[in-house]
Amino acid sequence: MLTFSVGLAQTIEEGLAELKAERTKEAGEVFTKLAEGSPSADNSYYLGYFYLKTGQLDKAEQAFNKGLELDGKNVLNTIGLGAVALGKGDQAKGKELIDGAVKKKKKDANVLFRAGEAYTLFEKNNDPAEAIRLLDEAIARDKNLADAYIAKGDAFMIKNEGGAAATAYEYALSAKPDYPLANYKIGEIYLRGKNYNEAAGFYKKAIDADPKFAPAYRDLGELYFFARQYKRADENYSTYLKTSGRNDPDAILRASQLAFTADDYARSLSLLESIKDKLQGNSIIDRQFGWAYFKTNDMEKAIASLKKFIASSPEKVISDDYKYLGRAFNKMATDGKEYTAEGMENLKKGADLDTNATEKAATYKEIAGIYTKGKDYDEAIEAYRKGINLDTTSASTQDYYGLGIAYLQSGLGVAVPDSSTADSAQLADKRKDLFLKSDSTFAILANKLPDWPYSYYWRASSLYYINSIENVKNGTSLPFYEKFLALGENDSSVQASFKTRALNYVAAYYQTTGNDAAKAKEVWERLLKIDPNHAQAKEALKQLEAPAAATPAPK
Numbered sequence: 001m002l003t004f005s006v007g008l009a010q011t012i013e014e015g016l017a018e019l020k021a022e023r024t025k026e027a028g029e030v031f032t033k034l035a036e037g038s039p040s041a042d043n044s045y046y047l048g049y050f051y052l053k054t055g056q057l058d059k060a061e062q063a064f065n066k067g068l069e070l071d072g073k074n075v076l077n078t079i080g081l082g083a084v085a086l087g088k089g090d091q092a093k094g095k096e097l098i099d100g101a102v103k104k105k106k107k108d109a110n111v112l113f114r115a116g117e118a119y120t121l122f123e124k125n126n127d128p129a130e131a132i133r134l135l136d137e138a139i140a141r142d143k144n145l146a147d148a149y150i151a152k153g154d155a156f157m158i159k160n161e162g163g164a165a166a167t168a169y170e171y172a173l174s175a176k177p178d179y180p181l182a183n184y185k186i187g188e189i190y191l192r193g194k195n196y197n198e199a200a201g202f203y204k205k206a207i208d209a210d211p212k213f214a215p216a217y218r219d220l221g222e223l224y225f226f227a228r229q230y231k232r233a234d235e236n237y238s239t240y241l242k243t244s245g246r247n248d249p250d251a252i253l254r255a256s257q258l259a260f261t262a263d264d265y266a267r268s269l270s271l272l273e274s275i276k277d278k279l280q281g282n283s284i285i286d287r288q289f290g291w292a293y294f295k296t297n298d299m300e301k302a303i304a305s306l307k308k309f310i311a312s313s314p315e316k317v318i319s320d321d322y323k324y325l326g327r328a329f330n331k332m333a334t335d336g337k338e339y340t341a342e343g344m345e346n347l348k349k350g351a352d353l354d355t356n357a358t359e360k361a362a363t364y365k366e367i368a369g370i371y372t373k374g375k376d377y378d379e380a381i382e383a384y385r386k387g388i389n390l391d392t393t394s395a396s397t398q399d400y401y402g403l404g405i406a407y408l409q410s411g412l413g414v415a416v417p418d419s420s421t422a423d424s425a426q427l428a429d430k431r432k433d434l435f436l437k438s439d440s441t442f443a444i445l446a447n448k449l450p451d452w453p454y455s456y457y458w459r460a461s462s463l464y465y466i467n468s469i470e471n472v473k474n475g476t477s478l479p480f481y482e483k484f485l486a487l488g489e490n491d492s493s494v495q496a497s498f499k500t501r502a503l504n505y506v507a508a509y510y511q512t513t514g515n516d517a518a519k520a521k522e523v524w525e526r527l528l529k530i531d532p533n534h535a536q537a538k539e540a541l542k543q544l545e546a547p548a549a550a551t552p553a554p555k
Contacts, residue, residue, distance in 0.1 A: 011030060011034060012030075012034065012042075012043075012046055014030060015027050015030035015031050015034070015046065015050070016046075017210075018030060019050060019053060020180070020181045021180070021210060021212060021213045021214050021215070021243075021244075022214040022215050022218075022244045022246070023212065023214060023243065023244055023245060024054055024244070024245070024246075025245045026245070027050055028050055028054075031043070031046050031047040031049075031050045032047060034046065034047070035047040035063070035066075039070060040067075040070060040071070041067040041068070041070045041071035041074035041076070041077060042067075042074070042076070043067075044063050044064065044066045044067030044070060044077065045063070045064065045067050045074065045076040045077050045080055047063045048060045048061075048062075048063030048064040048067065048077065048080045049080060051063060052080065052083055052084065052087070052121065053121070057084050057087050057088060060080065060083075060084050061081065061084045063080075064077040064078075064080035064081045064084065065077075065081070067080070068081075073104075075101035075102075075104050075105050075108075075111055076101075076110075076111065076114055078097055078098075078100065078101040079097070079098055079101045079102075079111070079114050079115050079118055080118075081097050082094045082095070082096070082097030082098035082101065082115075082118055083098075083118035083121060085097060086118060086119070086121070086122055086125045086126070087121065087122050087125065089124075089125055091125055091127075094118070094125070095127075095130075098115050098118055098119075101115065102115050102134070107141065108141075109138045109139075109141035109142035109145055109148070110138075110142075110145075112134050112135070112137045112138035112141065112148075113134075113135065113138040113145055113147065113148040113151065115134050116130075116131045116132070116133070116134030116135035116137075116138060116148070116151055116152070116155070117131070117135075117147075117148075117151040117154075118131075119131035119134070119155070120151055120154040120155050120158060126158055128155040128156070128158040128159045129155075129159075131151065131152070131154075131155040132152055132155045132156070135148050135149075135151055135152040135155065136152070139152070143175065144175045144176075145175065146172040146173075146175040146176035146179055146182065147172070147181075149168045149169065149171040149172035149175060149182075150168070150169065150172050150181060150182060150185060152168040153165040153166070153167075153168035153169040153172070153185055154185075156168060157189075162189045162192065162193065165185075165189060166186055166189050169182045169185045169186045169189075170182075170186070172185075178205070178208075178209040179209070180205075180206040180207075180209045180210040180213045180216070181206070181213075183202045183203070183205040183206040183209065183216075184202065184203065184206040184213065184215055184216050184219070186202045187199045187200075187201075187202030187203040187206065187216070187219060188219065190202065191219060191222070191223055194226070196223050196226065196227050199219070199223055200220060200223055203216040203217075203219055203220045203223070204216075204220075212243045213243075214240050214243040214244035214246075215240070215244075217236045217237070217239040217240035217243060218236070218237060218240040218244075220232075220236040221233045221234070221235075221236035221237030221240060221258060222237075224236060225258060225261065230258070230261040230262045230263070231262045231263075233258050233261065233262065234258045234259050234261070234262035234264065235262075237254065237255055237258045238255065238258075238259075241255055249275040249278045249279040249282075250279070250282075252271050252274060252275045253271075253272070253275060253279060253282070253284065253285060253288065255271055256268045256269075256271035256272050256288055256292070257288060259271060260288070260291060260292060260295070265292055265295035265296050266296060268288070268292045268295075269289075269292040269293070269296055272285060272288055272289055272292060276289075283309055283312050283313040283316065284309075284313075284316070286305050286306070286308045286309035286312070287305075287306065287309045287316075287321060289301070289305040290302050290303075290304075290305035290306035290309060290321070290324060290325070290328075291306075291320070291324050293305060293328075294324050294327060294328050294331075297331075299328045299329075299331045299332050300332075302324065302325075302328040303325060303328045303329065303332075306321055306324060306325040306328070307325070309321065310322075310325070317353070318353065319350045319351070319352075319353035319354045319355075319359070319363070320350065321350070322346045322347070322349040322350035322353060323346070323347060323350035323351075323363065325346045325350075326342075326343045326344065326345070326346030326347035326348075326349075326350060327343065327347070328343075329342040329343030329346060330343035330344070330347075330370065331343075337374060338370055338373045338374040339370050339371075339374055344367065344370070344371075344379075347363065347366070347367050347370075348367065350363055351363035351364050351367065351386075357390050357391050358391050358394055360390050360391075361386075361387040361388070361390040361391035361394070361395075362387070363387075364383045364384070364386040364387035364390065365383070365384065365387040365388075365399055365402075367379075367383040367387075368380045368381075368383035368384040368387060368402060368403075368406070369402065371383060371406075372402060372405070372406060375409070377406045377407075377409045377410040377413065378410055380402070380406040381403065381406045381407060381410060384399065384402055384403040384406060385403065387399065388400070388403065397445055397448050397449055397452075400441055400442075400444050400445045400448070401442075401445055401454075403441050404438050404441035404442045404445060404458055404462075405438075405458070407434050407435070407437045407438035407441060407462075408434075408435065408438040408458065408461070408462055408465070410434050411430075411431050411434030411435045411438060411462075411465060412465065414427055414430050414431045414434065415427060416431075431465070431466070432466050435462045435463065435465050435466045436462075436466070438458070438462035439459050439462040439463050442455050442456075442458045442459040442462060443455075443459060445458075446459065451487060452487070453483075453484045453487040453488040453491060453494050454484070454494075454498075456480040456481070456483040456484040456487070457480070457481070457484040457498055457502060459477075459480045460477035460478075460480035460481045460484065460502070460505070461477070461501075463476050463477045463480070464476075464477045464505070472505070472508060472509055472512065472513060473512075473513055474513070475509050475513055475514065477505060478505075478506065478509055481502040481505050481506050482506060484498075484502050485499065485502050485503065485506070496530050496531070499530055500527060500530055500531050500534065503523055503524075503526055503527040503530070504527060504534075504536065504537070506523050507520050507523035507524045507527060507537070507540065508520075508540075510523060511524075511540060511544065517544050520540070520544060521541065521544050524537045524540050524541050524544075525541070528541075
């Protein structure tokens with residue numbers, strides 16, 4: 001009989017270990033076999049406790065009643081019924097049943113522990129103060145009752161007293177060294193406080209003690225997600241599903257989300273497909289389908305899923321929903337276009353919904369880049385300016401370069417005014433304004449990248465286009481072209497065609513306004529080394545070498 005009772009106790013402990021590790025299938029099998037194979041009040045209680053912990057209150061109630069039928073004096077089952085009443089919202093009945101059970105066994109540490117624990121099991125119907133009172137009495141009678149310390153820590157967490165909770169969990173470790181549940185609970189406290197390194201350390205201690213302790217893998221997955229280590233998040237959550245055996249739709253949806261963030265789009269979509277007919281009333285799956293379809297290049301389904309989600313759950317819509325919808329529409333663009341009207345409209349909605357200035361700025365810069373590729377420079381200018389102004393500190397040199405080029409190209413798109421043009425003055429002012437803004441933008445770029453040749457090239461070009469004749473006459477662009485040539489002399493990244501244009505300007509200036517034939521000749525010869533067939537350089541050199549005193553100005 002002693003051997004049998006010890007074996008039975010070990011089996012109950014094994015079932016509890018499975019339950020704490022969230023291996024619910026295995027735990028359920030253990031407790032069901034015990035209750036059916038060896039009917040007793042205690043075995044019925046632990047089966048009811050399993051149902052209680054897994055949210056199956058009606059089944060729990062049946063098991064506890066069965067336990068009382070087998071032994072009416074078994075107060076654990078009465079406590080179980082009290083916990084069921086609390087879970088169903090009847091606090092008065094729950095307290096009455098628990099108090100009555102405790103009065104009958106007020107010196108039994110396990111009874112006091114289970115009574116105190118009952119007041120911590122539910123998010124709404126709980127009583128942490130009464131729980132702590134009962135648990136302190138249990139601990140006073142058995143200081144090695146590790147789970148009483150765990151329940152006490154849970155009670156403090158309900159009161160949002162993390163420090164006191166951590167102390168209780170540490171006492172559990174003293175009573176039961178390397179206890180996975182205690183390490184896991186401490187990890188939870190650190191995770192709430194966003195102390196990710198400490199949290200990870202305690203989760204890993206729980207796993208070291210029990211490699212199948214599922215909740216530690218789940219929380220590690222969430223921890224790595226918060227830390228933006230998405231592949232590690234996906235790996236740990238996948239391990240959680242394997243070790244827990246959990247396959248309900250909500251868990252699979254979360255797994256799909258983490259697979260998506262880890263760039264495993266095909267698996268993310270596969271997981272969604274496995275639950276598409278099982279997840280009722282949760283529109284988030286439509287969002288996830290939309291994102292996954294976009295990443296797997298099915299734009300029509302991406303658009304359909306995202307439009308369905310946005311229409312059904314406008315209160316849940318976030319900026320990325322519109323961004324993915326906009327990108328999907330743009331992918332559907334035809335006739336060689338870079339975007340569609342619907343695509344850009346939705347991208348702008350996404351940008352406007354961004355609450356983070358840096359992310360909002362990045363979206364506007366994305367929009368600007370798309371408009372630039374489509375040669376819609378006025379729209380590009382507006383988007384670049386919004387992006388840069390939203391987050392000036394993180395504006396990159398590429399952002400300023402893009403804005404400067406957009407100003408320049410927009411200016412070149414304005415018709416050159418002449419005397420026959422009715423609004424010639426307005427056109428001239430518009431061109432000048434755009435080119436001056438281009439120049440000032442490249443001046444900012446030159447300040448940020450003083451050794452980058454092209455900053456000076458584009459400053460020179462911007463000023464040249466305002467009025468080319470006056471520019472050469474005054475040498476307005478000369479210092480910038482010369483700076484460009486000096487920096488680009490030994491820079492292999494500088495294209496020959498850019499050097500040619502710059503040398504052409506410098507040589508023409510010295511041959512005309514500068515009135516320095518020797519300098520002009522030197523520059524023209526430099527140009528011919530780059531482009532031996534350059535007709536203007538050849539003609540200019542002939543003029544310089546001719547004996548005639550008067551030298552016509554080259555174009």
